[in-house]
Amino acid sequence: MHKCFLCLICKTKILNQSSELTSLIKRKSRELGFYACGISRVRKLDEDASFIKKWLHEKNHAQMKFLENRIEERSNPGKLIPGAHSVISLASLYRTPDQQNKDCSYRISKYAYGNDYHSVVLKKTKELSRTIAEASGSKPGACFVDSGTLFEKKWAALSGIGWIGKNTLLVHPQAGSYLFLSEIITDLELDYDEAMPDQCGTCTSCIRACPTGALALKRPYTLNPSLCISYQTIEQEEGENFSFSQKNKEWIFGCDLCQEACPNNKKPVFFYDPDFSINPAIKNFTDTDWNTMNKSEFDDVFKDSTLKRGKLERIKRNIRMVVKNRSQL
Ligand code: SF4
Numbered sequence: 074m075h076k077c078f079l080c081l082i083c084k085t086k087i088l089n090q091s092s093e094l095t096s097l098i099k100r101k102s103r104e105l106g107f108y109a110c111g112i113s114r115v116r117k118l119d120e121d122a123s124f125i126k127k128w129l130h131e132k133n134h135a136q137m138k139f140l141e142n143r144i145e146e147r148s149n150p151g152k153l154i155p156g157a158h159s160v161i162s163l164a165s166l167y168r169t170p171d172q173q174n175k176d177c178s179y180r181i182s183k184y185a186y187g188n189d190y191h192s193v194v195l196k197k198t199k200e201l202s203r204t205i206a207e208a209s210g211s212k213p214g215a216c217f218v219d220s221g222t223l224f225e226k227k228w229a230a231l232s233g234i235g236w237i238g239k240n241t242l243l244v245h246p247q248a249g250s251y252l253f254l255s256e257i258i259t260d261l262e263l264d265y266d267e268a269m270p271d272q273c274g275t276c277t278s279c280i281r282a283c284p285t286g287a288l289a290l291k292r293p294y295t296l297n298p299s300l301c302i303s304y305q306t307i308e309q310e311e312g313e314n315f316s317f318s319q320k321n322k323e324w325i326f327g328c329d330l331c332q333e334a335c336p337n338n339k340k341p342v343f344f345y346d347p348d349f350s351i352n353p354a355i356k357n358f359t360d361t362d363w364n365t366m367n368k369s370e371f372d373d374v375f376k377d378s379t380l381k382r383g384k385l386e387r388i389k390r391n392i393r394m395v396v397k398n399r400s401q402l
Pocket residue numbers: 282283284285286287288296300301302303304327328329330331332
């Protein structure tokens with residue numbers, strides 16, 4: 074793309090094309106329901122690659138062996154997609170005012186309230202990629218949603234959507250951190266946004282809210298997954314090194330405590346997306362409903378939900394562990 078002779082007219086044309094395309098991408102992203110869109114030039118993320126290699130070497134990734142794969146490609150989109158010039162970062166806000174039934178003592182992380190975000194966000198991301206391809210005459214870019222393939226929070230920060238907070242999540246200055254991220258890697262040259270500087274300042278609310286030490290004052294901006302309730306309730310298999318924090322007396326899928334404590338999540342910003350509104354079962358279920366649910370009910374009620382990735386056996390295990398923790402003073 075944009076291989077041309079060195080005439081001024083042609084250069085001007087190219088410049089116009091990149092700014093027109095950039096405007097189209099930003100406009101179309103809003104029409105598709107993305108809360109924010111930012112664009113960065115492809116580059117190699119050497120510092121991040123070194124950080125993750127050290128982090129993996131120290132065995133911080135617990136059972137998440139997949140994080141060991143393809144570090145070189147993951148830290149360098151140009152290697153992952155030869156010829157790539159730009160990373161388009163997109164953020165979908167899933168924060169809703171919906172709440173679980175007050176009579177339910179088991180808590181589910183907000184990110185799992187609605188339909189499975191992987192398919193919802195990927196569909197929108199692919200549609201944007203198709204629109205860009207049609208408008209530019211190029212081939213559609215490669216789309217990613219929480220695949221672990223890219224350092225997506227870093228790209229979102231580089232493209233000015235937000236900054237990576239001390240809770241290790243991407244924080245948008247108005248909308249906070251209840252965001253699903255996705256990306257399009259394209260060979261198009263576009264207009265690039267400026268990275269957003271860290272705005273956590275002296276705040277340590279997320280760290281102080283974390284009950285397990287997964288976030289710690291002595292190592293801000295770093296998460297210890299094996300201590301994190303989210304990891305323990307969603308990812309962790311039983312077996313060797315299985316652990317379940319005794320401090321967890323309520324969470325059966327994920328944990329939002331560090332997000333709930335963040336001042337940027339207390340601003341009244343919601344963005345209605347029917348796909349992310351609360352599943353009626355999550356909204357209405359009581360403890361008894363969760364305790365007595367069988368596999369066919371689970372498969373039926375949560376067929377479109379993020380929860381189906383959690384598997385009923387794991388949720389039941391988490392319920393048993395939470396109940397056990399409550400019996401221990
Ligand atoms: S999700 Fe929960 S356990 Fe994990 S870091 Fe945040 S507050 Fe701590």
